[in-house]
Amino acid sequence: MTTTAPSGTAVPPGAPPSAPPARRFSFREKNAAGRSDGLIFVLPFLLLFAVFLVWPVAHGVWMSFTDSSLALRDTAFVGFANYAEAFGDPDVWSSLGNTLVFTLISCVPLVLVALAMALLVHSGLAGQWAWRLAFFAPYLLPVTVVTLIWTWLYQPDIGFGNQLLGALGMEPVGWLSDESVAMWSIAALTVWWTVGFNFLLYLAALQALPETLDEAAALDGAGAWRRLWSVTLPQLRRTTVLVAMLQVLASLKVFDQIYILTKGGPNGTTRPILEYVYDVGFTGYRLGYASAISYIFFALVIVVSVAQLRFFRQED
Amino acid sequence: MLLGPGRLPRVLAGTALVVLTAVWLLPLVWAVATSLQSEQDVSKPGLSPLKGALTLESYRQILERGNVLTWAFNSFLVAGLVTLITVVVSTLAAYGFARGTFRGRRVLLAVTVAAIMVPPQLLVVPLFEQMLLFNLVDTYAAVILPQVVAPMMVFILKRFFEGLPKDLEDAARIDGASEGRVFLSIVLPLSRPIVAAVSIFVFIGAWNNFMWPFIVTNDPGLMTLPVGLATVKDSFGILYAQSMASALLASLPLIVMFLLFQRRIIKSVATTGLGGT
């Protein structure tokens, strides 16, 4: 499989090697010298790719048309029954809604706060090292660590949040138990946890900007605000597009912190679609139905990605 | 951005920076303080993070029980192997895609790039069934193997390889070096920064990955740190000082890594851009 041509290009056994068919020659000139065509480099990846990505994607489609179950029993083809059920399942819609709400209320601060942090750190004040560490460190924490810390902050009686409100003479808040508050609490935690990555993307972009424009504007007497708005921010447009797109996709896939903190509660108000997939497929055994919901969500992800691409292209 | 000569912007920016940093450090400070006190002191009301005498008791208890150490070992093993396999396989594939001439290269590349769009979280259900079929549920292999397919990393590396000047490689080829030789002695040495960047991101991603290891491991002896901490409980119920102490122990390795490789990590965010989990 290393240097020989694919057997498809059947070379008559008796043909002299000095006169290969023209078609073969144009296909790869190096092979004439007995060189590798590079396929072997790609093979290990392709094998893993086929087994652990292509196969599950395809098998998932098949599962979504079956009543496949976690329990040990035979599987039957059910046609579009799972999809029909999903479109009529209010929990699918409410968890999709929760996912979109979370995406909205987490993405905006995750972009804006990251930008503010990067601008401040880049402003040339001493102590770069310390600021960078403070903002990026939470990103390095495993999700369970983050949720442990914040469960403790949100603890209703002795947690920091309600102790602080108490000290200010305010009523305690059910950070994770109040239906109108819980999603915001989770978004706050998420901003704290992951903003560091966006911050670094912005910081890297700022450090790569040519300083000449800024200096020229400064020489012209433009103040710091002025230069921020008319010189620096416009130059960060591409980075903002990148950060926003990555963030939207990451937020849509939320599962970990919500599952650990609230299990989707109170009363399902924080349950994202991926948790519903987990609840239906594993807690409720219905792997086939869960697959169907996964693909409905996948369709949404694709729609959002394409919409984003179009939107930002137009803007350019 | 230069702040310019005025004092006011400098003071404003400094204040904002200090406030933001305080907000960001507060949860960590609170966690550290909590982990260093007795359970009784921790459950006293009050705003101060320190409500009693300092003690290492929580850490002692956790280390004695040993769970956290088992999970840390598993995390290192899993993240290490995922990184090793991903980087080796992706680097090879990226080089093959960048320089190869095999038939179907364009199609396979297009499929690989398209797969970037597939969030792995969407595949947990079919992947779990796949692991049932292979009889791999509750094995390290099940935790590791699905994580090593990283089309994004292949794409990033491929772009890098394409940007390398071909002259050097061709010179070696003319000297009769095999493709493997060219790759190992010419291309790889030139690619050290990008390979390091990719490794760091794959490692962070695997170290912090929760959903898949959570789904495919039920045996506590096989769980990684985040999964074990979230799943396995203690007969005494919730102990805040101990949970903070385990949380901090679990985050130590990556924080230390960050302190050691800060520059490299920041650079790798810039170079790969799209890494991240």
Next chain:
Amino acid sequence: MSSSPPAPGPRPALPPPPTAGVSRRGLLRYGMAGAGTALLASGALAGCASPAASSDASALKVWDLFQGGDGILMNDMIKAVSTARDGFAVDRTILDWGPSYYTKLAMSAAGGRASDVAVLHLSRLAGYAPGGLLDAFDLDLLAEFGCAEADFTPAVWKRTQYEGAVYAIPLDVHPFIVFYDQDAADKAGLLDSAGELAPMGSPEALLDAGKALAKATGGSGILFGHVTDTAQCWRQFAAFYAQTGAEFTLPEGGPAEIDVDAAVRVVTFMQRLFDGRTNPNNLDYYGAMAAFLDGRGGMVMLGEWELPALRESGIRLGAAPFPQVFERPAVYTDSHSFVLPHQADPDPARRREAHRYVARMLKQSLTWASAGHIPAYQPVLARPEYAKLRPQSSYADAGKVAVLDPPNWFTGAASNFQNRMCQPLQAALLGNTSAEKAVRQMVREADTLLRQPNPVA
């Protein structure tokens, strides 16, 4: 490892931790897979590796969902059986009570490498045994270790079976009962000559008892916490409903067979009982406990498992089976049972040990009784030590009139079914809906659940 008995020092005879074997296996398998033969190698290796894993001499793996008081008692019991002569090495794992535990239990059983013994609420058996997620007990083997059908009450034993095989061995029955303040009850004239709560016998009697208790305490009469709870309302409803003699059955494919008149009668009574004046209707679980501990109520409807917490208070605590107010006695109950999660390739010697462990644990269940639970193993219940336990012995008979959830794959402790039944009941108690509407919604919810394809059949 979470081997739970907190042994004072390192146990000398401990076999090597299971991690060692597993990690080697994992590494080996990874090595093959990395070589590009992932699919074939992992299949083949898994095939030959799993028997090795289950036949090594490592500790018996047991799973449960007990934290807090129960968790510590379970520790004590495991310690007792493991340190006894010919004891066991036990590796205990505790998972979060609720759906997450049951999810992990099912997933580990489906994966074929489950723990050796696990705890399961008997009410959930219908979601596990028919799906092949549990392995049946060998009754001969259990008998060899001194444990047989005759040792359990029929009301409970009949729920341990599926298609003629026994899949669960009950450790306890834990009914939903009433706790009361003996002083207040005495003042209210509710005690009989033996100092126990006198039978009620009619809805009016319980309403009157509430009034008398409210008068005696100067606060509320009967306390019940249900707001945002996902089981309490159902427990109370199920008890009263069974007392009417009506059946609540969930036949495969639906529709649900519920006696709507009886259900409306029960919900109407619950609304009258928790009228918001004599007996508060807006408490949550911990609110009701706190009010009782504070002396602001004379009686509280709770699971017996709250006994340790209530006992701390210093109140002269009495307990009684859930009061019978309708035609026949019935107490809503569940039962923590031992099960054998499905293993793809069980090792006979290990299975034998699992049976021996279960039998040994049953004989330790006097310890378990101190948490309030009624031992399911009748020989323990018959012991004089148990009769001396107060107030446990006051409700020891509750197991004989035990009513569990209607069996179906989606019912049982911590199930979505209980949660869904609780929503309309809670609204009815809070006065947000009528009894008729609440019952209609319960029927609708039950039908919706029944319409879902059954994944275990």
